Amino acid sequence: MMRHDLLIHDEQLCKQRGVRLTCQRRRVLKIIMQSPLPVGAYDILQKMDPPAAPPTVYRALDFLLQQGLIHRLATLQAYLVCEHPDASHQSQFLICSECGQVEEMEDSNIQKSLDLAASQAGFSCSNEVVEIMGRCVQCAGEGH
Amino acid sequence: MMRHDLLIHDEQLCKQRGVRLTCQRRRVLKIIMQSPLPVGAYDILQKMDPPAAPPTVYRALDFLLQQGLIHRLATLQAYLVCEHPDASHQSQFLICSECGQVEEMEDSNIQKSLDLAASQAGFSCSNEVVEIMGRCVQCAGEGH
DNA sequence: CAATGTAATGTTATAATGTAACAATTATTG
DNA sequence: CAATAATTGTTACATTATAACATTACATTG
Known part of the structure; x- marks a missing residue:
């Protein structure tokens, strides 16, 4: 269900921008990508293996949001991958x-x-x- | 800063609809009306005098939202009065x-x-x- | 009016989401 | 390598919201 090409694309994008898609950030991103539905921060937290603490997840989410690799749904308080993370855009x-x-x-x-x-x-x-x-x-x- | 006519209008509206703008509900509504900015549920809670517990405030908020007398801002998790609570509308x-x-x-x-x-x-x-x-x-x- | 059922509120506890603060570690750069 | 900056770890806590059940107020109808 996960688009592996999208992950590669995101990695290249970060490289171009000179920002680091570190291990923790990639783990969080992959968890979001693997979910067919938007996931809450604590859902992500539960899926972190080895386990992590809330700040780790929220920091990764902040980074991914800033880079436009994911979106946050305010009404659901949940996160989902951006399907076209190239240019800055409003969805x-x-x-x-x-x-x-x-x-x-x-x-x-x-x-x-x-x-x-x-x-x-x-x-x-x-x-x-x-x-x-x-x-x-x-x-x-x-x-x- | 509060529009007293709006409160009266809301009271009449509830009467017409056969729903009860009870004491607690009116207290919560007035607190929201008296605030120049959107207020959080726990801000309201603090202003409840005599004091109340969270469920009391949230129940009142639910009622007021259902009746369209207030709105909830998802991005702020805060509440504000509806300026034209007549017909059902999207704002x-x-x-x-x-x-x-x-x-x-x-x-x-x-x-x-x-x-x-x-x-x-x-x-x-x-x-x-x-x-x-x-x-x-x-x-x-x-x-x- | 009394009896009954429904709606609203009280009360306690807890769930869910998110952040502050500081220490430890890992990368990067001169 | 030393110094600096960026990232992560860790602990504790703040904020927003709800579950569950007891109690009270209201409305209806016989």
Whole structure:
């Protein structure tokens, strides 16, 4: 279920940037990659073998977030891999309340409408959180 | 700083709906209304006089959220009054990282772009979280 | 009004998420 | 190698939220 090419890609990306994807950071990243659903920090913690303490996990998460290799879902307080960790970008997320699956989007219309509304209010954005809860195609298809 | 008319409006709204804005619920609501910034649940807890326990506050918050009288900011884990608690609506929030002020918007363009993107993905939304971090007009105006 | 059921609150304990502070170690650089 | 910076280890704790069960207030209906 894990995309090994993505891990290699992330490693190269860090090399290019002159930042270190250390052992602990890679371990945390791999755990997130191997999960089909967003994982909480303490889920990650439990999967750390050999075991680690919370700060180790949170530091790794901070690094991975800064590098854009993962995202954090504010509504779920959970983490998931970024599917296109190249350029800096704003993503939007479709979160299925039924199956828990999350789809990452980079929708330029949403982006434009957010930026427009913000600038009309004289507001200069640094960061945008867009998380849409509902039912995904599969779950909606399965009736009721 | 508190809009007393809003409290009255909320009371009437609850009466119309046949739900009870009880003493505890009103106390929590008033604390949120009296705060110029979003407040955390434990800030509210501290302001409860006579004192209360966490479940009391969280139950009141749940009620107020369900009735649409307040909103919860997922990024801040904090609560603020809804400025137009009449019809059910989706709001977007501009959150200033400098002064902490939050502006509630109901932007139809944002709404449309979100709904369109979701429906294109076959996703049926039940709830949308849009929180934009940055600097508000005042803070941006104050240089650097 | 009394009896009964439902809704709301009280109370205690604990779960889940995240961070502060400082020590120890590992990399990097001059 | 020595000095410095970056990373990790470790302990303790802060913050946010909920579970479980007892009690009280309210509403309804006979």
